[in-house]
Amino acid sequence: MKLNLGVDIGGTKIHFATVHFTEKPEVVSEFRIATPKSPSYSDFVNILVDNLKELIAKSKGEVSSVGIGIPGIVVVHNNPAIVSISRLDYLVGQDIERDLSSKLNLPVYIENDTRLFTLAEATYGAGKGIQSVFGVILGTGIGGGLTYSQDLISSQNGAFLEWGHLEAEPGGEQCHCGSRGCYKTVISGPALENYYFEKTGQVLPLVEISKLAENNKDPNASETMSRFITFLVGGLKSAITIIDPDIVVIGGGLSNIEVIYTQAIPALRKSLPLSKSSIVISRSTLGDSAGAIGAALLAKRKF
Numbered sequence: 001m002k003l004n005l006g007v008d009i010g011g012t013k014i015h016f017a018t019v020h021f022t023e024k025p026e027v028v029s030e031f032r033i034a035t036p037k038s039p040s041y042s043d044f045v046n047i048l049v050d051n052l053k054e055l056i057a058k059s060k061g062e063v064s065s066v067g068i069g070i071p072g073i074v075v076v077h078n079n080p081a082i083v084s085i086s087r088l089d090y091l092v093g094q095d096i097e098r099d100l101s102s103k104l105n106l107p108v109y110i111e112n113d114t115r116l117f118t119l120a121e122a123t124y125g126a127g128k129g130i131q132s133v134f135g136v137i138l139g140t141g142i143g144g145g146l147t148y149s150q151d152l153i154s155s156q157n158g159a160f161l162e163w164g165h166l167e168a169e170p171g172g173e174q175c176h177c178g179s180r181g182c183y184k185t186v187i188s189g190p191a192l193e194n195y196y197f198e199k200t201g202q203v204l205p206l207v208e209i210s211k212l213a214e215n216n217k218d219p220n221a222s223e224t225m226s227r228f229i230t231f232l233v234g235g236l237k238s239a240i241t242i243i244d245p246d247i248v249v250i251g252g253g254l255s256n257i258e259v260i261y262t263q264a265i266p267a268l269r270k271s272l273p274l275s276k277s278s279i280v281i282s283r284s285t286l287g288d289s290a291g292a293i294g295a296a297l298l299a300k301r302k303f
């Protein structure tokens, strides 16, 4: 049995999965670990290698390649492929493919995490059979990816469709990209959790804040969620107006928050020009595994 490994590196968790591709992707083994806090680059490589070796040991089949999704700007047209900007700053500028490949004796490929999510959803998920698929990640970061006929679109600088770094609030919070007031600094999970904290002194995950906002039980929670909806609609409107996709697929750690579907998407539809009012907007159908499946799929396609 031919197998590919997929690794989805997130802000809080790293998902490791062994995937067998037939008509559908079958995740044959998987586990998650907490993303280490500020490790050195070499420590991080060793953590990935140790966990990938554990995954390989559990895999009953022939592992042929490894794909890795990374949050940040991944320049795949560079040789070597590099991460140019990421909140995981220890990865920036490193030859990750070479350093992992030499320790694993397997080909390793890196890509931006949202692009891999989009590739998976376009090939096997909500966007299957649809020509242009705009994948959106809402979580610790805010990302975007586009496939056309199940192929990923990318650019020389690696920053294609990074709508999370469009300006939302002029002169707002400093973003790790070097600008201020990016959508990422307003509607990412940590940004909204901090907004609520500054009002209440309470540290709560956004999912909990969204529950407190139901029936206006907590006015500060309601205000936080209303900020989320307003800016989410504004950011997605800009991105959709420019790329005009056939479908938008939403994933990431915040994607199960109900107000996205009950309030933000109806408001977004109203705000779009008439020709786009019928655009399909869907939740991810591959769920939490989409990123790792996309990473394994990249590796399968490359090798």
Ligand SMILES: [Zn+2]
Pocket (backbone or CB within 6 Å): 164, 165, 175, 176, 177, 178, 179, 182, 184
């Ligand atoms: Zn930014």
